[in-house]
Amino acid sequence: MPKQMTAAVLEAPTASNVAEGKSTPQFTLSDNVEIIDPRAGEVRVRVKHCGICHSDLSVADGVFPVDQPIILGHEAAGIVDAVGLGITHLAPGDPVVLTPAAPCGDCYYCQRDEHSLCVDSLSLMTHALPSGDTGLSRDGSPVLRGVGVAAFAEYAITTAHGAVKIPADVPLEVACVIGCAMQTGAGAVFNIARLEPGATALIMGLGGVGLAAVQGAVIAGASSVIVSDPIAGRRELARSFGATHLLDPEHDDVLTSVREITGGIGVDYAFETAGVGALLQLGHDAIRNGGALVCVGAPPLDAQFNIDPVALFVTSQKRILGCLLGGSNSPHEIPRLIGLWRTGRLQLEQMITARRPLSDIGAAFDDLRQGVGVRTVLNL
Ligand SMILES: NC(=O)c1ccc[n+]([C@@H]2O[C@H](COP(=O)([O-])OP(=O)(O)OC[C@H]3O[C@@H](n4cnc5c(N)ncnc54)[C@H](O)[C@@H]3O)[C@@H](O)[C@H]2O)c1
Ligand SMILES: [Zn+2]
Ligand SMILES: [Zn+2]
Numbered sequence: 001m002p003k004q005m006t007a008a009v010l011e012a013p014t015a016s017n018v019a020e021g022k023s024t025p026q027f028t029l030s031d032n033v034e035i036i037d038p039r040a041g042e043v044r045v046r047v048k049h050c051g052i053c054h055s056d057l058s059v060a061d062g063v064f065p066v067d068q069p070i071i072l073g074h075e076a077a078g079i080v081d082a083v084g085l086g087i088t089h090l091a092p093g094d095p096v097v098l099t100p101a102a103p104c105g106d107c108y109y110c111q112r113d114e115h116s117l118c119v120d121s122l123s124l125m126t127h128a129l130p131s132g133d134t135g136l137s138r139d140g141s142p143v144l145r146g147v148g149v150a151a152f153a154e155y156a157i158t159t160a161h162g163a164v165k166i167p168a169d170v171p172l173e174v175a176c177v178i179g180c181a182m183q184t185g186a187g188a189v190f191n192i193a194r195l196e197p198g199a200t201a202l203i204m205g206l207g208g209v210g211l212a213a214v215q216g217a218v219i220a221g222a223s224s225v226i227v228s229d230p231i232a233g234r235r236e237l238a239r240s241f242g243a244t245h246l247l248d249p250e251h252d253d254v255l256t257s258v259r260e261i262t263g264g265i266g267v268d269y270a271f272e273t274a275g276v277g278a279l280l281q282l283g284h285d286a287i288r289n290g291g292a293l294v295c296v297g298a299p300p301l302d303a304q305f306n307i308d309p310v311a312l313f314v315t316s317q318k319r320i321l322g323c324l325l326g327g328s329n330s331p332h333e334i335p336r337l338i339g340l341w342r343t344g345r346l347q348l349e350q351m352i353t354a355r356r357p358l359s360d361i362g363a364a365f366d367d368l369r370q371g372v373g374v375r376t377v378l379n380l
Helices: 014-019 054-060 119-126 172-178 181-193 208-220 232-241 254-261 277-286 309-316 330-342 358-369
Strands: 003-012 026-035 042-051 075-083 095-098 136-138 155-159 163-165 200-204 224-228 245-247 267-272 287-295 319-322 352-357 375-379
Touching: 003 358, 026 155, 026 358, 042 095, 042 172, 054 358, 075 155, 075 172, 095 172, 163 330, 172 181, 172 330, 172 352, 172 375, 181 208, 181 267, 181 287, 181 319, 181 330, 200 208, 200 254, 200 277, 208 224, 208 232, 208 267, 224 232, 224 254, 232 245, 245 254, 254 277, 267 277, 277 287, 287 309, 352 358, 358 375
Parallel strands: 200 224, 200 267, 224 245, 267 287, 287 319, 352 375
Antiparallel strands: 003 026, 026 136, 042 075, 042 155, 042 375, 075 095, 095 163
16 A cells, blocks of 8 residues: 655745745645555665755755755665565565665666666656656655655655665664765765775865765775865864865865875865865866866756866876766665775764754754754654
């Protein structure tokens, strides 16, 4: 039987709220959202915890325009509630981390181990399951399944590899941050940059994603991890994770500092993890010839940056690398990250600075908007 559940439904982006004099996104706590039973190849999960990522905020604030009503939330962990036909690797009661870009396992890209290019990741844009519908409705009308999971809700529905089983002793309340922040930030280092021991890195933006990239760079053996963020507390957290040089972009000239630190050469890898278009240019300038700029942040749709195509082949040979969810193959990446956490090399607990009930979602979004703490996790 379909289930009736409570969910935080975004009814309109903040831009329109501002016009009406409201400060927070217009979420309605609806107790009459219906979620279907899982069909063949689908899994329904009782969501327990869901972190808030800047990508949710960008949708809520209308930076990335989407239709409404929509349920956001894509950094979640929970317990399998029901499985559809053909699902043999998961059973009701299994603890799982949900993943926003579930690989199908079969397509051209999955066959090439390029899972973040999987055809099913298109469902991130359509706000539906790969089958074409969302599996969610209210009063008979569809509700969109936002950012590939729709986990600001008691239940979420996903595909076979969209829920990855984790060992029973991993606390769900910390495992949730693996779903987006860790897969994206650490994955950007491991899978996209493939940073080698001794390399130098610049990480611009120290939210959940950037701090995960810092941790990934330290684990991968970077010799210098230069970080930049205007928020002092986040810089200090980065230091505790192993960052070697802390820059405040409001007071330091980041490019000059990077050149000084690297003996005038530039870093091997720069990671844009703030979602600020101008930082793409800065990162491109800050890498050495032959270095790579990894574009992790999601800047506004009109962001642009300039590259000199002649320099690309004459002198610089710089590389610009796109990055969706850290290029992660989630069924492989999530257990790997848990292994690193278990051995004390990846810090998950320290990434979570507040916990709130779902009913506090508006205030939790305000925290992220104002850079208060790092990750706020909503309990469901
Ligand atoms: N590629 C992906 O698959 C993917 C996945 C998750 C998130 N994202 C994107 O990554 C970005 C970061 O997400 P988050 O949740 O960590 O966000 P966040 O808001 O928690 O952190 C962003 C950080 O950038 C800092 N910042 C702002 N301007 C800066 C500047 N000029 N120089 C240096 N730092 C600056 C802010 O102070 C903040 O600490 C967002 O754009 C988000 O949409 C992309
Ligand atoms: Zn995210
Ligand atoms: Zn695929």
